[in-house]
Amino acid sequence: MTTYQTLAVAPAPADGTAVSDRPRRASASGTDPDEACLHYEQVWGGRGFRAEAVDDAFTYRCSSVDDGRVTLLTSTFGGRLHGEVPWPDRYAVGWFREGAGSVDHRRGGHRSRASDPFPLPTELPYELRLSPHVQHVVQVEPGFLEETARERHGGPAQLVVLDGSATPAPEAVQGWRRALAAVTGPLVEMGTSPLLRAEAQLVLVHAILDLFPWSVSDVPATVRSVGPGRLRDAVDFVHEHAHEPITPSDVAAAAGLHPRTLQQSMSRQLGASPAAYVRQVRLDRVHAELLRAAPREVHVADVATRWGFGNLGRFSASYARRFGEQPRETLRR
Template sequence: MTDTYTTPEQIPEDRPATPADPGVPAAFADHPVTPATEFLRGSWSGDDIDGARRQLEESLDGRQFRARPASGDFAYRFATAGDARLSVQTGTFRGHLQGVIPWSRDYVVSWFQAGSVTIDYPRGQLTSVGARPFLTPTETSFSFAMTPHRHGIVQIDATFLEDIAAERHGGPSQRIVFDYDAVPSDEDLAAWRKVLGDVTPIIVAEGSSGAARLAAQTLLVLALLDLFPWRAVDVPVAIRTERTRRLRLAAEYVHAHADEPITSADIAVASGLHPRSLQAQMSEHLGASPTGYLRTVRLDRVRQDLLSGRPGETRVSEVARRWCFGNLGRFSASYVDRFGELPRETLAR
């Protein structure tokens, strides 16, 4: 990878660009420009460690930020350029920094040219490894501890990424859950870095046309979707809030483990909710008990398998058991109640 824009000083104040810039394919020439494309640029720097801490805490909507100097003189510098869909950011902080990010819907990928970060979130711990890119957990609270560092960031609006991902998975726009522990292959890592180097000049240039910037941003999101394993999770938008984040974790756990003999107690443990709280929140926001929601997800999975199956080769009983339905009579009745037809009629389509 080239060193294009890997430090704050390399994000320029101005650079003309056109849709014909390198890295923008001709297929994007007539691509519609989506809303919220106003170009945004910002940078700040200094040597006041407490001022840097306050500014970062405010700009990141963080809490409990603490900073202490390392050996040598303290200095910081940050720069960002892009728009509300996607921005490229770089930062240098010559001190130790820790704090809490209570909530963010954006998808964020980072890489460190120097220093490191450790992140603790409800499902585990993440630690950066050299310059390898990593993803920050979304729609959850996490704490972090950074050593003196220099890093790059791509911040992506949730709706923008999810709409692009929908074209990949063929369904509606849904929450995307990445595998945070995955280690990219050398091939995928090289492809990501090449796309990043190609499109960054277009994304950060104020003179880029809206169509050119959108094309460059789209290419970068597609490269990210190729870099880490992910899955789309059909959780209602209404529970994708800071207040209902534990309920969202419960719903995601159900989707991830629907083919296993899990119980409502397992769902409560996975979400960190008391069983009675889980019952009340699912009833209020999802209109079902934990076992009822699990049954609905399983029935939907059965239907997907039957629609993609072949009569004469696919057996309804085998598909039902795959999704943990032991009593075939009760399963058939539940299936008819949900879809208005027998399982065998779905398979015969």
């Protein structure tokens, strides 16, 4: 039997304060593995979850506090858990007090390392395997994390890709744990003022961005809003392989589409052919690199050539059309 409980919901403030000021507590517990799977499918946004009890005394408990921007989740699970998460739409970092787990996806995957934190994929389907465990997870609303990351990369809000293959530096893990200890109280307490809650949310997101190497991927909003599908597969392939000599046929094959079908779909949804979209993504990479570069140490021609632009005149014209300035102006910023 499973027990569900909504512990508390703060009343909506009269001044129209954002939903992030109204944390919601919930918990579920029980002894039935099948009911546990149904609950965890809801928690993870998953499907096909299967549980395997390791002894006759199977129990589980899952509790969370959600303020709309940040969710703190704790799971105690007395068995093995396996399932698929077809479209994770929030940023998430997990770690184990007991047990272990693994995440596998088309870009690779990673295994938990003792109690070290690890990122879960965002907007990338993955397979999840967990041993009997006590696990903590922090989930962050995507718009909030992406707007916060803008302060660091200087561009528009974009999909942030946290590198789960990298081992966090010990000092970064220590900083993460200090930040978590400092913000947990303000985030879980119902009486926290909106200003203190907002500050705690920012501290936690900056700790995530300090914890893992990350990059941004300018996946068009029209494609992100649709979710998984062949077009999204094509767009992701371009972003993942833009540094390689890929062709429109390569993109079509990766998405499982006929080249003409891909051409029509990208032209309709993105306003660009596959070849033109590859050039756009490479221009974006040049722009990002020039923004980060030191003017005295980097030459525009070297960056452009590295990203496949051999004709510097045409490159400069394309760059100016896309960004409203010459590449040398970007470099001098």
